[in-house]
């Protein structure tokens with residue numbers, strides 16, 4: 392048996408985007424009637440990475456729940472008009488509006504763990520408490536758990552992956568586990584002005600599915616736009632505050648979403 396030689400993350404992702412099967416509906420991802428639990432490290436990741444999938448779930452009457460892991464209060468740290476508590480409240484409102492646009496119930500189908508932005512834990516008591524909270528939210532048990540990719544170059548995205556893996560290990564055997572890359576896409580499609588860490592090397596060949604979201608793209612665009620603090624000049628008093636670059640939006644608004652099958656071990 393030969394062992395595949397490791398590939399750089401960007402090349403690996405481009406191969407996944409080229410070669411993984413393209414599904415026209417949710418059955419290959421979720422089975423005939425399964426639902427999803429989506430972990431979003433920040434309010435907006437659910438729409439950027441899974442907006443089409445969530446809209447498809449709603450359209451098919453499948454159960455879908457989004458759990459936002461961090462409070463999102465770190466996007467505009469110098470704003471006086473939006474100190475952390477106000478910014479966090481705004482971002483919750485935006486996330487509720489976004490999932491409503493996708494067809495979910497903005498009260499029932501989204502929950503917020505409220506962990507500190509840029510300091511989501513990946514071990515320790517706060518981590519264990521978060522996994523316990525996720526287990527309570529995963530009732531009824533979803534057929535699949537989705538989370539950002541472990542190689543996304545953002546500490547909260549990697550920590551959320553670790554958290555989701557712990558959740559999947561505690562859920563019934565057979566629960567499917569997929570990663571959706573957000574910032575990791577920059578390894579394959581460099582974003583101007585977006586610094587990248589050294590490119591990780593990946594040994595295993597890509598597994599997973601691309602979901603055709605053409606029908607749901609208009610809703611996905613509206614859901615991303617609902618995160619007005621991240622995509623528009625809503626907050627004017629922090630010039631260095633975060634704004635999603637147009638190139639990242641263009642990656643999110645392609646006709647397929649990528650779901651990488653990953654191992655929770």
Ligand SMILES: [Zn+2]
Nearest residue numbers: 432433436548
């Ligand atoms: Zn994020």
